[in-house]
Structure formats: structure tokens, C-alpha cells
Amino acid sequence: MTIRVSVVMPVRDGGPWVREAVESVLAQDFGAFELIAVDDGSTDDTPAILAEAAARDARVRVLQPQGRGLVAALTCAVAAAQGAYLARLDADDVAAPGRLGRQLAVMEARPALGLLGSWADKIDQSGAPIGRLTPETDPHKLVDLLARTNPFIHSSLMLRTELVRSLGSYRAAFEAAEDYDLWLRVAEVAEVANLPEALIRYRWHPGNVTSRKEVRQCFSVRLAQHAAAARRAGRPDPAAALASPPDWTDPACDAAFFAEDARLYRVLALADPDTAPAGSTPVDLAPLLSPSTPLSHRERKLAQRALATLLRRPDLAGGTGAAELLWHAVRLHPARAASLAWRYFTGATA
Structure with a gap:
């Protein structure tokens, strides 16, 4: 046969x-x-x-x-x-x-x-x-x-x-x-x-996979879209030299074709509080807090969860106060921001 x-x-x-x-x-x-x-x-x-x-x-x-x-x-x-x-x-x-x-x-x-x-x-x-x-x-x-x-x-x-x-x-x-x-x-x-x-x-x-690796999946989607855009423009595929998934926490990524994505995902990765940095070095929030940063629907959800982590971990937010974090939560999604604010002011964890 x-x-x-x-x-x-x-x-x-x-x-x-x-x-x-x-x-x-x-x-x-x-x-x-x-x-x-x-x-x-x-x-x-x-x-x-x-x-x-x-x-x-x-x-x-x-x-x-x-x-x-x-x-x-x-x-x-x-x-x-x-x-x-x-x-x-x-x-x-x-x-x-x-x-x-x-x-x-x-x-x-x-x-x-x-x-x-x-x-x-x-x-x-x-x-x-x-x-x-x-x-x-x-x-x-x-x-x-x-x-x-x-x-x-x-x-x-x-x-x-x-x-x-x-x-x-x-x-x-x-x-x-x-x-x-x-x-x-x-x-x-x-x-x-x-x-x-x-x-x-x-x-x-x-x-x-979608539920286990949500943050990584969203990052990889961006990576694939950048590579596809380069190919459509007649340029070499910039991802062809990548042998493994990029580590967005590596400072070397700041010189890569996905540098803006790496900086954004250092913040969005806070959506999973279990993997938030153990130290108190502030995270650069500018890529997330800028209204000009385009976010997909799934990334906006990740951003809300990252903001929740920052409200619980002000040491990671640097000089950005709770009021500003909540304002950005409203900008991203008003309905979810109301729930986030309630949890913050009542001390609820669920």
C-alpha cells in the first residue's frame, strides 16, 4: 500500500x-x-x-x-x-x-x-x-x-x-x-x-500550550510577524539566524531586530507573578505605559495582569505610583480596571 x-x-x-x-x-x-x-x-x-x-x-x-x-x-x-x-x-x-x-x-x-x-x-x-x-x-x-x-x-x-x-x-x-x-x-x-x-x-x-505558555506564545507571534514583514519587503528573514527562543531579559536583545518587543515583554512577563523578579530592581515600564505602543487583544490582557503584579510589587514599578498604574489599566480596559482597583484597595488576592 x-x-x-x-x-x-x-x-x-x-x-x-x-x-x-x-x-x-x-x-x-x-x-x-x-x-x-x-x-x-x-x-x-x-x-x-x-x-x-x-x-x-x-x-x-x-x-x-x-x-x-x-x-x-x-x-x-x-x-x-x-x-x-x-x-x-x-x-x-x-x-x-x-x-x-x-x-x-x-x-x-x-x-x-x-x-x-x-x-x-x-x-x-x-x-x-x-x-x-x-x-x-x-x-x-x-x-x-x-x-x-x-x-x-x-x-x-x-x-x-x-x-x-x-x-x-x-x-x-x-x-x-x-x-x-x-x-x-x-x-x-x-x-x-x-x-x-x-x-x-x-x-x-x-x-x-496556549494556557501554559501564554506570554511566550504572544512574544513568538510578534517575532513571526516581524520576520514575515521583512520577507514581504524583500529583505532577508531576520529570524533565520535564531537557533533557539530569544531570552528577552538578555541585554543583548536591545540590539536585535526585536529590541522593542524584548523591552515590552520584560514588562508583560510580569503577568505571571510567580516568575516576577525576586530582586527589587525596577522594570522599565515605558514600553507598556506609552499610548503609542500597539498591543494585541491578548497582550492587553497580559498588560492588565502585569499592572496587577506591579501594584502588589511597588519595588518593581520604580517611581510610578499606584494612581498612574491604575490610570493605565483604565486606558487598556476600563471594565477589567475596575476589578483591578477593587482588588488593590480591598487587599483581595482573587
Whole structure:
């Protein structure tokens, strides 16, 4: 049997859900596929679950790249893929029975299409439905939207294998937004689309990358947008030399192409009070407090939380007093500022 589609499933400690994810692939009504499960250093029963599936079905291949992280797991799978198409599925999600066949038919009917996603039914940890994700499907709006945000559900995507390889696959510098960086590069050389059909069930839980690495993801989105802007302008990709995610706390970043972002994220990183600096050296608040600094919707939320940390840690705010911090909170989002002010003046922590 000629393998047409390589399903890529990176996993680390996916014991609660990986079996269901694997079975949803094996139950596809299209059979010319391989499932490449990349075990990225699991310490639970994930290796045993994958080994059992591989012993039972020869289409399952298990790779173990020594726990080097998600991007390394993805690039390992892309390099090993035998199919002309890559289909992504996260180890906590579930594919609809007709997913692979439906997407393959569209991709083969549209040779210019490089990337195809879909809608998704949203489920909770137990699998109960909690809504539907319906990203944009209008092809004329998708590319414009992609310049500002990620309009694709990674776990729903099918891509052309050789196209992904020719673009250099996923890049480690864009931690938590390595998918967005790749989609931007794909859209520069091929068409992209979303099907208005729920072809996966997307599981939402506290372990999702979006919830675990929110600050890093937002920074990586900015990094990807800067790199894309340079490419559109005909300049070399400034991120090509980055081998790992930048450390925005490193003073050397002040000379990098993302210097303004690094200065901003030294403040936005305070959104997580657990990682706030232990010392009392004030943080430069100018990038956040300037009305001219453009912030995305998600960054405005991070900014509110950073201001909350500064109200609790005046040593980090330098000479900026509580009244000014609260004023900037109002500027960013009046409704959330009211809650922030109430917590500050009442001493509430929740």
C-alpha cells in the first residue's frame, strides 16, 4: 500500500487521552496513511500505549527523539514522513472518521493549496462538548487575517510534505507559536484554506500550550510577524539566524531586530507573578505605559495582569505610583480596571 498521508502526533505524558487520539486515526475511513507518534520523553504510560498500538497495527510508527521539545518532535516527524501529505493531530484531540479522506480529496483537487484546516468541536477534559471553534473560511480574508493572528487550528491541518520541508519545517526560535511562523511562510508561496466542517474534536484543558505558555506564545507571534514583514519587503528573514527562543531579559536583545518587543515583554512577563523578579530592581515600564505602543487583544490582557503584579510589587514599578498604574489599566480596559482597583484597595488576592 502506498502511503498518501503521514499523521503527525507529538506527545509527552499523554496517558489520559493518547489512546483515544490514536484510535480515532486508526478508525479513519481512508486507510492509506501512517501514524507517526513522537514520544517526547514521556514518564507515564504513554510509551506502553503507543507500543501496543504499533504492535497491533503496522501503520503506527513510534519515534523517540529523547525529550528535546515540541519543535524537535515535529521536525523529527516531518523528516521521517513517507506520505505526500502531512496531517497534524495532537495527542489530546480526536479526529472525525472521515477527516483524512475529506481533506485529501480537497488537496488533490486544488494543486495550489498548500495548507488546509477545518473547524473543530470543542470538548472538555472528559470529552463533553463545550462549544465549536469556527475559524475564518473566506479565502480572501484568510491571508489578511493571518498577518495579524493565527486563523488555523494546528491539530486540524493537512499540508504538503515537500512544501513544508522546502520551507525549513518548524523553527525552534518561535516557541509556542512555531505553527504560526510556518503558516506565514506557507501562505507566501501557496494558497491556504479552512473547511467549514468540524473534522476534529479539540480538547481544552489546563495543559494546553496556549494556557501554559501564554506570554511566550504572544512574544513568538510578534517575532513571526516581524520576520514575515521583512520577507514581504524583500529583505532577508531576520529570524533565520535564531537557533533557539530569544531570552528577552538578555541585554543583548536591545540590539536585535526585536529590541522593542524584548523591552515590552520584560514588562508583560510580569503577568505571571510567580516568575516576577525576586530582586527589587525596577522594570522599565515605558514600553507598556506609552499610548503609542500597539498591543494585541491578548497582550492587553497580559498588560492588565502585569499592572496587577506591579501594584502588589511597588519595588518593581520604580517611581510610578499606584494612581498612574491604575490610570493605565483604565486606558487598556476600563471594565477589567475596575476589578483591578477593587482588588488593590480591598487587599483581595482573587
